[in-house]
Each structure stands twice: as structure tokens, then as C-alpha cells.
Amino acid sequence: MPGLVTTQQNSMETACAIALGSNLGDSEQTIEAALAQLDRGGMRLRRRSQLYKTAPVGPPQPDYINASAVFHTTLRPDQVLQLLLVTEASFGRIRRERWGPRTLDLDLLFYGDQIIDTPRLILPHPRMHERAFVLVPLSEIAADWRHPVRQRTVKELLGQVDTAGVYPLVA
Numbered sequence: 001m002p003g004l005v006t007t008q009q010n011s012m013e014t015a016c017a018i019a020l021g022s023n024l025g026d027s028e029q030t031i032e033a034a035l036a037q038l039d040r041g042g043m044r045l046r047r048r049s050q051l052y053k054t055a056p057v058g059p060p061q062p063d064y065i066n067a068s069a070v071f072h073t074t075l076r077p078d079q080v081l082q083l084l085l086v087t088e089a090s091f092g093r094i095r096r097e098r099w100g101p102r103t104l105d106l107d108l109l110f111y112g113d114q115i116i117d118t119p120r121l122i123l124p125h126p127r128m129h130e131r132a133f134v135l136v137p138l139s140e141i142a143a144d145w146r147h148p149v150r151q152r153t154v155k156e157l158l159g160q161v162d163t164a165g166v167y168p169l170v171a
């Protein structure tokens with residue numbers, strides 16, 4: 001059923017949702033390659049959104065390409081985060097300014113229905129509920145996933161944000 005994601009797959013695997021963004025280099029190719037690299041790195045790609053062109057949030061910079069994906073994995077949340085950081089680095093990501101341009105940004109949005117608040121990892125991602133560039137792609141593949149803190153589905157959260165500036169790359 002479109003939009004329905006069961007977050008607990010079996011005793012071993014958990015569904016997690018990832019946001020991908022890029023606005024430096026060949027962003028479309030980078031995102032496609034990153035999805036494949038994550039799939040090889042201990043996560044199983046189950047659903048992915050189309051690519052979106054999005055106006056930058058933050059300082060003036062080029063438009064972004066954004067997408068979201070759902071993976072099933074036996075990795076723990078801290079291991080997923082580590083995989084995301086290693087994958088960002090492998091695409092040449094250098095951390096400069098906050099909200100600044102980047103070759104690849106990978107954020108862990110949901111890990112099942114877990115709530116985590118540590119210096120290294122916050123789940124659900126603390127700003128996902130206010131970002132149309134996250135919620136539009138995510139609603140395409142996981143509209144009914146319930147945010148365990150906000151107690152709203154992705155579709156409901158999407159209804160609360162301004163989606164101007166977020167367009168499918170191929171209309």
C-alpha cells in the first residue's frame with residue numbers, strides 16, 4: 001500500500017528513513033551513487049523517492065537536489081549514523097559553515113519509532129518536521145510513518161509546512 005511502512009520488520013531488522021541532499025558537483029549522480037553505496041554498506045534499500053529540486057534553506061547558495069529513502073537494517077542507530085558519516089566523507093564532504101553548501105548530506109530521520117537524544121545522535125531528526133525539502137520526498141514513500149515525538153504522521157507534518165520551492169526534478 002503506498003505510503004505504508006511497517007517500522008519493525010522482524011526480530012532482526014528495523015526500518016529507517018534517510019534524507020539525502022546535495023548542492024555541489026553532480027548532485028543527481030551523487031545521490032544515486034550514495035543510495036547504492038548505503039545499500040552495499042549494511043542497509044537494504046526498500047523504497048526511494050524521486051529526486052526533487054529545492055530552494056536552499058539557510059545562507060544564499062545553489063539549489064539542492066533532495067530525496068528520501070527507506071532502508072531495512074540490522075545495524076544499530078549509532079552504526080547507521082557512522083555509515084552515513086563515512087558515506088558523506090567518501091563523496092568529498094567537508095564540514096564548513098552550518099547550513100552551507102555540500103556535496104552530500106545524509107540525515108537519519110527515523111529509526112523505527114525510537115527516540116534518542118545524545119550529543120552525537122538525535123532521533124527523530126530534530127528539524128525534519130519543519131523542512132519541506134525533507135517532508136515532500138518522505139511523504140512520497142512513507143506518508144503514514146508516525147513521528148514518535150510530534151505524534152503526527154509524515155503526511156500530517158507536511159500539511160503544516162510551506163512547500164513553495166520544492167519541485168520534482170522531472171515533472
Ligand SMILES: Nc1ncnc2c1ncn2[C@@H]1O[C@H](COP(=O)(O)O)[C@@H](O)[C@H]1O
Pocket residue numbers: 081099105106107108109119120121122123124125126
Ligand atoms: N539524526 C541525525 N542524523 C544525522 N546527523 C545527526 C543526527 N543527530 C545528530 N546528528 C549529528 O549531526 C552531525 C551532522 O550534522 P549535519 O550538519 O547534518 O551534517 C553529525 O556529526 C551527527 O553527530
Ligand SMILES: Nc1nc2c(c(=O)[nH]1)N=C(COP(=O)(O)OP(=O)(O)O)CN2
Pocket residue numbers: 020021022054055056057058064066097098099100105107127133
Ligand atoms: N533546500 C535545502 N536546503 C538545505 C538543505 C537541504 O538538503 N536542502 N540542507 C541543509 C542542512 O544543513 P545542515 O546539515 O548544516 O544542518 P542540519 O544539521 O540542521 O541538518 C540546509 N539547507
